[in-house]
Amino acid sequence: MKIAVIGANGQLGSDISEEFKKSGFEVIELNHSDIEISDLDSVSNVLQSIKAGIVINTAAMHNVEKCEAEPAASFSINAIGARNLAMVCNDAASVLVHISTDYVFDGKKHSPYVEADKTAPLNVYGNTKVSGEQFVEAIAKKYFVVRTSGIYGRNPCRAKEGLNFTELMLKLAIEKPEIRVVNDEFLTPTSTKEVSRQMVSLIKTDAWGLYHATAEGSCSWYEFAKKIFELSSIKTNLNIANPDEFPMKVPRPKYSVLENENLKKLGINIFKKWDHGLKEYIESRQAH
Numbered sequence: 001m002k003i004a005v006i007g008a009n010g011q012l013g014s015d016i017s018e019e020f021k022k023s024g025f026e027v028i029e030l031n032h033s034d035i036e037i038s039d040l041d042s043v044s045n046v047l048q049s050i051k052a053g054i055v056i057n058t059a060a061m062h063n064v065e066k067c068e069a070e071p072a073a074s075f076s077i078n079a080i081g082a083r084n085l086a087m088v089c090n091d092a093a094s095v096l097v098h099i100s101t102d103y104v105f106d107g108k109k110h111s112p113y114v115e116a117d118k119t120a121p122l123n124v125y126g127n128t129k130v131s132g133e134q135f136v137e138a139i140a141k142k143y144f145v146v147r148t149s150g151i152y153g154r155n156p157c158r159a160k161e162g163l164n165f166t167e168l169m170l171k172l173a174i175e176k177p178e179i180r181v182v183n184d185e186f187l188t189p190t191s192t193k194e195v196s197r198q199m200v201s202l203i204k205t206d207a208w209g210l211y212h213a214t215a216e217g218s219c220s221w222y223e224f225a226k227k228i229f230e231l232s233s234i235k236t237n238l239n240i241a242n243p244d245e246f247p248m249k250v251p252r253p254k255y256s257v258l259e260n261e262n263l264k265k266l267g268i269n270i271f272k273k274w275d276h277g278l279k280e281y282i283e284s285r286q287a288h
Contacts, residue, residue: 002026004052006035006085007059011164012099012148012192014155016056019196028052032059037081043088054203055089056097057082060129064103067125068250074128082132086139095142097203102149102187102214104130107253112218114261115147115210122251137210144202145210146195149256150224152281153192165189165221166281169228173236180241183222187256190215191277194270201268212258215274227275231282 003020007013008029017027028050036042037059047055060078061067067074082098089096103126104119121127133145152164163171166189172179190213198213219227222240229236263269271277 001053002028002051003054003056004028004030004047004050006030006037006055006057007032009155010058011153011155012151012195013056013058015153015192015196016058016199019193019200023200037084038076040084040087043081043084044091047085047088047092047094051092052094054095054097055085056099056199057085058099060099062101062125064123064125064250064252067128068123071124071128074124075131078125078128079131079135083135083139086136086143089143090139090141095144095203096136096140097144097146097199098132098136100133100145100147101126101129102147102256102258103253104133104147105253105256107255110255112257112259113212114259115212116261122253124250133210142206143208146199146202147210147212147258148190148195149214149258150187150189151192151195152189154281154284155192165224166228166278169225170232170234173229173234178237178239179225180239180245181222181225182243182246183220183240184243185221185254185256186218187221187224188214188216188218188258189224189274189278190271191281193280194272194277198263198268198270201270202263205266205268207266209262211262212260213263213271214258214260215271215277216260217273217275218257219274227278228282231275231279232286 005017008017009031035046061074106120
């Protein structure tokens with residue numbers, strides 16, 4: 001089957017493309033120079049010519065500060081872009097897989113969010129991603145909306161100056177005499193490799209709908225950093241930052257843990273505990 005991956009040069013898109021190729025799919029890699037999802041004509045012209053059975057959208061405006069400063073641009077890409085894809089996928093009889101985020105929640109639940117929990121975004125980015133989800137759910141006939149959280153992968157993240165949190169910590173270990181990380185914000189670090197493998201198993205079903213797809217368990221950012229150094233055999237002066245030491249420019253959820261309830265109901269959840277994926281990532285990094 002032919003699959004189009006939008007945002008194929010991104011942190012998640014690159015690993016999705018690789019995993020689907022390994023699984024025998026014909027993958028068409030589309031980047032920003034190939035398709036502009038906020039432009040309906042561009043989406044229609046490109047996807048109608050490709051005629052892919054499945055379209056996976058990883059493209060998004062996800063620099064949170066930039067979204068806050070440019071809400072119209074954020075909505076155009078994250079919401080209208082999803083709407084355009086849903087409309088064209090219907091016309092082409094394609095399945096749409098749309099990637100979303102834990103930032104659709106406000107973090108006040110303090111226990112893992114399931115798919116049925118009510119969204120309550122704190123910022124423009126989260127609001128536009130909720131809108132994108134709603135457009136897909138309202139328009140698309142065959143779709144998967146997949147929320148993930150705390151992702152890191154081998155391909156540089158352009159919205160974060162090329163550094164995911166793991167790479168940032170390893171860089172700071174060389175440059176700084178002390179590293180200070182907050183211990184009151186919680187997430188589930190999730191490797192893009194694991195998300196990609198899960199996507200392969202999910203698209204083999206026709207159980208359309210909303211899914212959470214993250215590693216198992218959770219940790220604070222401080223605990224995440226500590227495990228990075230432990231698995232990398234790096235000794236560094238890591239300490240807990242004061243709660244107000246790094247003031248947020250934009251409100252963000254302090255608790256971003258998702259529960260893969262719907263994947264587990266289908267019996268196809270392949271995720272392991274979060275440090276398993278981190279160990280694999282660091283070992284692969286060291287091998288190269």
